[in-house]
Amino acid sequence: MTIVSVLLIASVLLLSPRGVFAQAGDANAGKVVYERKCLLCHGEKGDGKGPAAELLVPRPRDFTSGIYKIRTSANKTPSDQDIFNVITHGMPGTSMPAWDVLPDRDRWNVVAYVKTFAPERFKEAPKKLDLPKEVSSSAESLKRGKEMFEAIECNKCHGTEGRADGPSRPELKDEWGQPIAPANLTKRWNFRGGKSRTDIATRLAAGVLGTPMPAFMDSVEKPEDIWHLTNYLLSLGPDDPRYATLITASAAREAIPDDPNAEFWKKMSPQNLPLVGQVVVDPRNFNPAIDLVAVRAAYNDREIAFHLTWDDPSESKAEPDKKIFADAISLQFAPATGSGGERPYFLMGNDADAVYLLRWEQGTGVAEMTANGPTKLQPIAGSEATAKVVFQNGQYRLVIMRALAAKDPSRPAFRQGVFAPIAIQAWEGGAGETGTRMSLTAWYYLRLEEPQSNRRFVVPPVVAVLTLAAMLAIVRAANRRR
Amino acid sequence: MNVLRSRLLHAVLILIIAYAIFTFAIRPPAPRSVLAIYMGVVILATFVYISSNSDSWRNFLRPLRDTLVQPERRLVRLAVVIAIPILLGYYAYTQAAAKAQAPPELRAVHPAPPASIQFRGKEITIQGFDNPLRKDQANLRKNIAAGGETYIRNCMYCHGDNLDGKGHFARGLNPPPANFQDPGTIAMLQEAFLFWRIAKGGPGLPKESTPWNSAMPAWEDRLTEEQIWQVIMYLYDATGQQPRRWEAS
Numbered sequence A: 001m002t003i004v005s006v007l008l009i010a011s012v013l014l015l016s017p018r019g020v021f022a023q024a025g026d027a028n029a030g031k032v033v034y035e036r037k038c039l040l041c042h043g044e045k046g047d048g049k050g051p052a053a054e055l056l057v058p059r060p061r062d063f064t065s066g067i068y069k070i071r072t073s074a075n076k077t078p079s080d081q082d083i084f085n086v087i088t089h090g091m092p093g094t095s096m097p098a099w100d101v102l103p104d105r106d107r108w109n110v111v112a113y114v115k116t117f118a119p120e121r122f123k124e125a126p127k128k129l130d131l132p133k134e135v136s137s138s139a140e141s142l143k144r145g146k147e148m149f150e151a152i153e154c155n156k157c158h159g160t161e162g163r164a165d166g167p168s169r170p171e172l173k174d175e176w177g178q179p180i181a182p183a184n185l186t187k188r189w190n191f192r193g194g195k196s197r198t199d200i201a202t203r204l205a206a207g208v209l210g211t212p213m214p215a216f217m218d219s220v221e222k223p224e225d226i227w228h229l230t231n232y233l234l235s236l237g238p239d240d241p242r243y244a245t246l247i248t249a250s251a252a253r254e255a256i257p258d259d260p261n262a263e264f265w266k267k268m269s270p271q272n273l274p275l276v277g278q279v280v281v282d283p284r285n286f287n288p289a290i291d292l293v294a295v296r297a298a299y300n301d302r303e304i305a306f307h308l309t310w311d312d313p314s315e316s317k318a319e320p321d322k323k324i325f326a327d328a329i330s331l332q333f334a335p336a337t338g339s340g341g342e343r344p345y346f347l348m349g350n351d352a353d354a355v356y357l358l359r360w361e362q363g364t365g366v367a368e369m370t371a372n373g374p375t376k377l378q379p380i381a382g383s384e385a386t387a388k389v390v391f392q393n394g395q396y397r398l399v400i401m402r403a404l405a406a407k408d409p410s411r412p413a414f415r416q417g418v419f420a421p422i423a424i425q426a427w428e429g430g431a432g433e434t435g436t437r438m439s440l441t442a443w444y445y446l447r448l449e450e451p452q453s454n455r456r457f458v459v460p461p462v463v464a465v466l467t468l469a470a471m472l473a474i475v476r477a478a479n480r481r482r
Numbered sequence B: 001m002n003v004l005r006s007r008l009l010h011a012v013l014i015l016i017i018a019y020a021i022f023t024f025a026i027r028p029p030a031p032r033s034v035l036a037i038y039m040g041v042v043i044l045a046t047f048v049y050i051s052s053n054s055d056s057w058r059n060f061l062r063p064l065r066d067t068l069v070q071p072e073r074r075l076v077r078l079a080v081v082i083a084i085p086i087l088l089g090y091y092a093y094t095q096a097a098a099k100a101q102a103p104p105e106l107r108a109v110h111p112a113p114p115a116s117i118q119f120r121g122k123e124i125t126i127q128g129f130d131n132p133l134r135k136d137q138a139n140l141r142k143n144i145a146a147g148g149e150t151y152i153r154n155c156m157y158c159h160g161d162n163l164d165g166k167g168h169f170a171r172g173l174n175p176p177p178a179n180f181q182d183p184g185t186i187a188m189l190q191e192a193f194l195f196w197r198i199a200k201g202g203p204g205l206p207k208e209s210t211p212w213n214s215a216m217p218a219w220e221d222r223l224t225e226e227q228i229w230q231v232i233m234y235l236y237d238a239t240g241q242q243p244r245r246w247e248a249s
Helices: A003-015 A027-037 A080-089 A104-115 A119-123 A139-151 A197-206 A225-234 A455-481 B007-025 B032-050 B054-069 B071-097 B137-154 B191-200 B225-239
Strands: A247-251 A271-274 A292-299 A303-311 A328-333 A355-361 A365-371 A377-379 A386-392 A395-403 A419-427 A444-448 B116-119 B122-125
Touching: A027 A104, A080 A104, A104 A119, A139 A225, A197 A225, A247 A271, A292 A419, A303 A328, A328 A395, A355 A395, A365 A386, A455 B054, A455 B071, B007 B032, B007 B054, B032 B054, B054 B071, B116 B191, B122 B191, B137 B225, B191 B225
Parallel strands: A247 A292, A247 A444
Antiparallel strands: A271 A292, A292 A303, A303 A395, A328 A355, A328 A419, A355 A365, A365 A377, A386 A395, A419 A444, B116 B122
């Protein structure tokens, strides 16, 4: 064999699409894996009625319907590779995890087995979807994409800026009659079928079967509009949330603006924290509405300000008869950090130890409070915190301010350079969240950064000069001794 | 002089190889502090080696001395005298400009269990106690299946469908949910230890285990005694781990 042919084979192997490696699985072997790993959600009969089904949104897939949301095919039949990919990568943002921990063989066998739940569907072969020629992103492409976004009415469901707050949102139902939320296009790490350019273009072209998301291949004006739309969607949000591990408050020389849309805040980069459902105490919140809060913080010699940004599809005030509650958010601190790192229980304290809260509520505004548990809130008399909020296109932006110093021991003082515990809780009242039905973070640390000093420009030259002097001394000493 | 015999070269090689082994061959990677201790030991050993006799010591020093005094090494000498201060200055800069990092949370992950606990007003022995359902061999599969149901309805959100601690709420929790597939969790614990942890959750931990940080719920009020023993059996069955036995004392 010549070197050329070796290179040729190698390049064919490397370049061939992953489908080439598709293997015909063994359904009987797949059944064994399925019953060990999948049954508890998808049910013994594959009907999606496992014991956890009614707690999950979206619900586990019913395989007997043969409807597969994530396809790369032009008709309703997914390819084996499509099913394999969903098993391998999971469905981000849902309780379907990535099963890449299972050997390839097992996954192919499961593919073969789940197909047996709806043999009718697979009589028709998957039809290959041909994406139009790729168009790279540019100012014109983005402009065209935005036009299309409005022309084919993506905004009706996904909202003007893509935050899943469109007017049709409340009416959306899936094939199984369950309410289904449109995707938040600014958080593409949660896209069920992946966030890459090709993934997104394929979803636009082929739609998401079983949901109100149609296939747009034929409704865009020109085929390449699929790519303009893709480029536009990619411009709506970051690729990755890059969650923060520490909240830093910057030192400000000037006055801190209370307007959430002020240039001051826009210049600061967000520190994103993931929020999760509260499932520790009853009633639990298995499907939280708010999964991320972006924090910006600044302080000067008198006050400290927290700028919070989070997505919420509707601005809700309390209407208890409609099961709608006030949207709310609270910043939680430890009144005093004990020696040995002791602090109150992360879930809003307990009977023995209270936490201190800066809690904002739609309609009532901000208040300083203490809490001895999620249902035992106690306003502090003479609250001195202030807040200003903006709600725009499915997003809250809120600035909460307070004096830096503490007036009494029930309030913590914020001190420079100290790692102080901080946590966040949030409620989407429009989705019925109130009380213990919230989303929250564990304890994080807040640190008030020292004002940018010149230390980093002074210390290194001093170190360098001292070392140089020492080196010269050594050379001289060595030569003198000779 | 034979280059391969040079003690200086030996010392440098030993240090490089040791460092490479410690950083690349140890999985999972050792923390930096541990690495520093290992390297300290190696440096000490290398020093003992090169100073084992005065010949060896002189052999080690010779290239260094030559660089400092020999006229034909002037250029090397100049380079070293300039390069080292610059490197140290750069290091000082990275240190002074470094952003603060969140301090690590230290906690005892597996504290000593209590001798017994109060479970819904009933005393249950923990130390030395075994899973009572294991005696009922006839209903083994049934108990495990029931445990699976309890697990998927209650524990999956944090500990994950695959019991690997990667449930969809796990990313927001610190400390993270236990990974039952890991040999460092249930495989080295007794079933009664798990009973205590599941019944009393994070708040039931002693101080050294930072009970205020743990999101592990207390299940005492939601699950019955039987359900907890069943879910424990499911944890071992689904991961293929064996519970540890109590040492006869």
